[in-house]
Amino acid sequence: MKIRNRRQRMAVLMAVSLFLLVLVTAAGWAFGETASATDFSRKNLAPCLSYPFGTDFMGRDMLLRTVAGLSSSIRLGILTAAVSAVIAFILGLAAAVLGKAADGVISGMIDLVMGIPHILLLILISYACGKGFWGVVVGISLTHWTSLARLIRGEVLQLKESNYVKIAARLGHGKLKVAFFHMTPHLLPQLVTGLVLMFPHAILHEASITFLGFGLPPEEPAIGIILSESMKYLVMGKWWLALFPGLLLAGVVLLFHFLGEGLLLLLDPENAHR
Amino acid sequence: MDNAKWIAGQLIRMMVLLVFVAAAVFLLLSISPVDPLTTNVGQTALGAMSPEQVEKLREYWGVGVPPLSRFAGWAKDVLRGDLGVSLLYRRPVAEVIGERFVNSVWLMAAAWLLSGAIGFLLGILAGRKRGGLADKLVTGYCLMTASTPAFWIAMVLLMVFAVWLKWLPIGLAVPIGTAAAEVSLGDRVIHMILPALALSLTGISNIALHTREKLAEVMESDYVLFARARGESEGSILLRHGLRNIALPALTLQFGSVSEIFGGSVLVEQVFSYPGLGQAAVTAGLGSDVPLLMGITVISAALVFGGNTAANILYGLIDPRMRKGRRKS
Numbered sequence: 001m002k003i004r005n006r007r008q009r010m011a012v013l014m015a016v017s018l019f020l021l022v023l024v025t026a027a028g029w030a031f032g033e034t035a036s037a038t039d040f041s042r043k044n045l046a047p048c049l050s051y052p053f054g055t056d057f058m059g060r061d062m063l064l065r066t067v068a069g070l071s072s073s074i075r076l077g078i079l080t081a082a083v084s085a086v087i088a089f090i091l092g093l094a095a096a097v098l099g100k101a102a103d104g105v106i107s108g109m110i111d112l113v114m115g116i117p118h119i120l121l122l123i124l125i126s127y128a129c130g131k132g133f134w135g136v137v138v139g140i141s142l143t144h145w146t147s148l149a150r151l152i153r154g155e156v157l158q159l160k161e162s163n164y165v166k167i168a169a170r171l172g173h174g175k176l177k178v179a180f181f182h183m184t185p186h187l188l189p190q191l192v193t194g195l196v197l198m199f200p201h202a203i204l205h206e207a208s209i210t211f212l213g214f215g216l217p218p219e220e221p222a223i224g225i226i227l228s229e230s231m232k233y234l235v236m237g238k239w240w241l242a243l244f245p246g247l248l249l250a251g252v253v254l255l256f257h258f259l260g261e262g263l264l265l266l267l268d269p270e271n272a273h274r
Numbered sequence: 275m276d277n278a279k280w281i282a283g284q285l286i287r288m289m290v291l292l293v294f295v296a297a298a299v300f301l302l303l304s305i306s307p308v309d310p311l312t313t314n315v316g317q318t319a320l321g322a323m324s325p326e327q328v329e330k331l332r333e334y335w336g337v338g339v340p341p342l343s344r345f346a347g348w349a350k351d352v353l354r355g356d357l358g359v360s361l362l363y364r365r366p367v368a369e370v371i372g373e374r375f376v377n378s379v380w381l382m383a384a385a386w387l388l389s390g391a392i393g394f395l396l397g398i399l400a401g402r403k404r405g406g407l408a409d410k411l412v413t414g415y416c417l418m419t420a421s422t423p424a425f426w427i428a429m430v431l432l433m434v435f436a437v438w439l440k441w442l443p444i445g446l447a448v449p450i451g452t453a454a455a456e457v458s459l460g461d462r463v464i465h466m467i468l469p470a471l472a473l474s475l476t477g478i479s480n481i482a483l484h485t486r487e488k489l490a491e492v493m494e495s496d497y498v499l500f501a502r503a504r505g506e507s508e509g510s511i512l513l514r515h516g517l518r519n520i521a522l523p524a525l526t527l528q529f530g531s532v533s534e535i536f537g538g539s540v541l542v543e544q545v546f547s548y549p550g551l552g553q554a555a556v557t558a559g560l561g562s563d564v565p566l567l568m569g570i571t572v573i574s575a576a577l578v579f580g581g582n583t584a585a586n587i588l589y590g591l592i593d594p595r596m597r598k599g600r601r602k603s
Contacts, residue, residue: 112294115575115582119537119552123559124571128302204423208541211425212556227426231545239433246426253421 007266014262017255021074024252028071028221031064047240054240056229066245068221070252077203077256080140084202085195088145089187092152096160097179106153110146118143119208126214136215140202148194152187159183189267197260200253207249223249277591284586288579295575296352296568300345303564348568358565362557367569370554375573378543378550380462382535384470389477389535390528396478397485397524402512404490412486416479425541428472432545435468442468469546473538477531484527488520522593529585533578 047054054062095106113121121143126135159165168178209215210224218225223245230241351358357367400412419427435442443465492498492515501511540552547553551570558566 108291108294111291112298114533115291115295115578116299116571117533117536117540117574117578119540120555120571120574123540123555124299124302124567127559127562127567128306130306200421204421207423208425211423211541212544213560227429231429234429234433235437239437242426242429242433246422246429249426250418250422254417257417257421 010262010265013258014266017258017262021252021255021259024067025071025074028068028074031068047244054238054244056233056241062226062241062244065221065226066223066248069223069226069245070248072216072221073203073206073223073249074252076137076140076206077199080137080206081144081195081198081202083137083141084144084198085148085191087141088148088194089152089191091145092149093156093179093183093187095149095153096156097175097183103153106149110149113143113146118205119212122205122209123212123214126209131214133216136206136209139209140205143205144198144201148191148198151194152190155187155190156183159186189263193260193263193267196256196263199256199260203249203253203256280590281587284583284590288583291579292572292576296349296572297345299568299571300348303567304344306562348565352572357569360558360563360566360569362561362563362566367565370566371551371569371573374549374551374554377548378539378552381466381469381473381543381548381550382539384466385473385477385539386528386531386535388470388474389531390481390524392474393478393481394485394524394528397482398489398512398516398520400482401486401489401516401520402493404494409486412482416483419476420479422476423541424472424476424538425545427475428469428542428545431468431472465548469539469542469548472542472545473535476538477535480531480534481524481527485520485524488523489516492516492519522589526585526589529581529588532581536574536577 056062056065091106091109095103116124122136122139125139125142129135129138165178165182168182169175173182206215207222207224207227210222211228212224213228215224216222218229226245227242230238230245233241348358357371359365360367360370363370396412396415400406400409403409493511498511498515501515506514536552539550540555542548543550543552544556551574554566555570555574557563558570
């Protein structure tokens with residue numbers, strides 16, 4: 001097939017991104033066991049042909065560890081971003097539909113969450129949940145919904161003024177019915193794009209909070225753990241422990257970004273002519 | 275008079291939000307199942323102690339006091355200017371925060387100014403012509419930094435400039451083993467270069483992308499087309515039509531970015547072992563030092579709200595459209 005326009009190019013790029021992400025996730029899942037296998041006969045090897053990313057102080061293969069870490073990051077990112085998107089959707093819709101008092105409360109909540117620096121809020125929530133895996137999940141789910149909720153609220157406010165919604169209300173449909181049957185289909189593209197564009201943030205914040213020592217336990221293969229471990233060895237010049245995992249993490253985030261941008265381009269009817 | 279009233283309203287709103295933040299943070303900290311005794315004293319040490327000793331420790335860390343009365347006590351003390359005593363450092367929280375704040379504030383201010391200025395310039399370069407070479411380079415750079423974690427960039431800088439090239443110190447805010455009085459300004463600046471650089475590099479993308487979008491919009495507008503038709507030079511168009519339109523939103527955005535800069539500083543300070551507020555927050559969180567964590571959160575929220583309120587007020591005072599809107603309502 002010859003690629004003719006931007007939409008088709010984007011679709012190909014998205015397909016490639018999706019394929020790579022699925023590949024990394026599956027590989028990490030499959031090699032999870034071998035990734036944490038230690039072998040003290042191959043400690044601290046610099047990158048070479050059989051270990052392209054080198055090995056660490058316990059003789060673990062860094063390539064496998066990195067892939068396993070990325071895989072768990074992606075799964076965690078999908079879970080938390082989905083929860084966040086649902087929260088954003090419900091609150092955004094509620095703020096715009098339920099009237100002034102509810103709007104005030106929800107806007108206040110948005111201001112509140114945005115007012116505490118993100119990382120600090122993550123630390124607090126993680127502390128409140130007793131640290132560990134669930135601390136990260138709850139923390140990231142509860143902190144990423146704000147901007148999407150704002151977006152959806154604005155969109156709903158506009159929809160409320162449109163004729164078809166007004167007519168539906170005049171015909172005697174209840175508020176809930178109008179919200180779910182008439183507004184939701186209109187909001188879905190926004191929601192899906194918002195969801196995909198939330199992954200990068202979720203994954204980066206997961207890595208950050210784990211890096212600081214609040215997230216997953218140290219045995220777990222996670223990018224944040226790998227990087228915080230490598231801090232001890234940086235001074236000794238073991239650059240490969242930090243360089244490759246970080247690069248790959250950035251790569252995964254970029255792939256998600258491409259997916260989101262692609263969706264934005266394909267779902268927006270105004271771009272149909274490109 | 276109108277203006278004064280409006281500003282007062284903004285300030286009151288900020289205070290109310292701060293009270294809510296304090297309450298929310300307290301709620302979060304009090305529902306935590308983390309036992310401060312086990313984290314700091316250790317299971318084995320606790321087992322070896324007599325019940326009276328354990329009871330004393332429990333009292334010191336505030337275990338078993340109902341949260342509501344603790345919050346009331348804390349709030350009363352805060353109103354008198356007392357943030358409590360840090361459990362880890364065994365010094366007043368206000369003192370610890372003050373000391374850390376001095377270190378952090380220079381770092382954050384430097385990063386804030388640098389990222390704002392560079393980001394704005396890059397945004398102008400990119401936005402002058404959408405799809406041009408400069409635009410592609412700048413958006414590419416922004417995409418890259420937006421997808422890399424801030425702490426990893428800090429680590430790469432550390433690897434290149436401190437470990438490999440040995441140009442700059444590896445961490446901390448002052449040279450190891452020197453008395454506080456002997457530390458010169460130069461030492462402090464040298465220790466701040468890498469952290470500030472790491473913070474600014476990541477902070478640029480937001481403001482640059484925003485400025486680019488706005489400027490590109492202006493440059494494609496009808497009035498710029500008309501200005502070109504009148505024979506106005508590109509430079510003058512950029513100055514008179516472009517900058518005047520994009521400067522204010524950029525300023526607002528930059529004031530609103532305090533939260534992100536603070537968040538970044540937490541990570542960057544951790545990488546460079548820089549003794550600032552962010553590092554103290556991490557230590558407090560890991561060590562269950564509730565008073566210190568409370569204090570830092572409230573202070574940082576005050577900083578963020580201060581930034582946002584300053585942006586709102588500036589916008590309201592400078593932008594003629596906002597002034598007019600207020601007069602009407």
